[in-house]
Amino acid sequence: RAIVVINPNNPTGAVYSRQTLEGIAELAERHRLLVLSDEIYDQMVYEQARFVPMATLVKGSLCATFSGLSKVYRACGYRVGWVSFSGDLEHAGPYLQAMDLLASLRLCSNVPAQWAVQTALGGFQSIRQLVSxxxxxxxxxxxxxxxxxxxxxxxxxxxxxxxxxxxxxxxxxxxxxxxxxxxxxxxxxxxxxxxxxxxxxxxxxxxxxxxxxxxxxxxxxxxxxxxxxxxxxxxx
Structure with a gap:
């Protein structure tokens, strides 16, 4: 069982408050739910909106954060994305092993485009100018x-x-x-x-x-x- 969070949201453009996200994290931890957090628009925020990563709030359950190059970095054709796991990793060993196996069997990595990831994440963040x-x-x-x-x-x-x-x-x-x-x-x-x-x-x-x-x-x-x-x- 899992809770899916899309923040910032597609299609509404909503950016969830820290209070809302803390409530979701508390619910997930209370019921031992996996949190699947799609944060591919994380730097696309306007005016006074503030983005809060779910990984900073979910501690007592497992959190999977999804992102990629296609939105913030406008590199849709590269087909490069990733998932990072945080929170309660100690009890998630079998699940993480299964995910690793599934990825190895089903996903075909775009190796040349992966070289762009480090440059994109560590280089000049032009998105900040676009949303200002x-x-x-x-x-x-x-x-x-x-x-x-x-x-x-x-x-x-x-x-x-x-x-x-x-x-x-x-x-x-x-x-x-x-x-x-x-x-x-x-x-x-x-x-x-x-x-x-x-x-x-x-x-x-x-x-x-x-x-x-x-x-x-x-x-x-x-x-x-x-x-x-x-x-x-x-x-x-």
Whole structure:
């Protein structure tokens, strides 16, 4: 049995507080649960948000922390990731041996790309400029927040981390809104690609995810196109 933590979160952009993470760690230790912590967006945080590694909080249970080069270091094509174990290693011997065996049997290491890991982790951390005011991701986040504010239909809890925003559509204005249908209409009519919220196993269908990777000017145009499709829905 395990608890999965994705922090900073995809798709919502939430960054969990120390208090929340301490509660998760306490629950895991009380019930002897493995903690699987996906922290691949760990340095993608904005404004006053602070990232807290789960490994610093989980002591009485086993914690597996996952990361890689594809997000913070923007090296998706390298296909390099890793998992590190911490916490109660003393009682995890058989599990760790099984994981090592499974990795040896099933995973094919990208050896040339592994040489990039040390340079990436120990070199200049350009992500800090990108998430600071004036940086590409920071300004794209601002453009998304402003785009939602201009809309008649959209709602948003501003993302505190990662490179996504999870945008809601007001049910009071569009009671029949369906995120899957909207994603298809937006792509076919306005040539904009978003991920419907239902693709993240939600039990509601009035959200969609947008990425912060386009430049701010492009995102401004994106929200104009989104509004056109939503206006069409409202006029039906």
């Amino acid at each position: 005011p004036g940086g590409r991701l920071h300004d794209a986040r601002t453009a998304v927040i402003e785009g939602v504010a201009r809309s008649r239909y959209l709602t948003l809890v501003p993302p505190a981390g990662s490179m996504y925003a999870f945008i809601g559509v007001d049910r009071a204005l569009l009671p029949d809104f369906d995120d899957n249908r909207f994603a298809l209409d937006l792509l076919e009519k306005q040539h904009v690609l978003v991920a419907p919220g239902i693709s993240f196993n939600t039990d509601y269908n009035n959200y969609f995810r947008i990425t912060l990777l386009p430049d701010p000017a492009c995102l401004g145009d994106v929200f104009d196109r989104i509004e056109r499709v939503l206006d069409e829905y409202a006029d039906r």
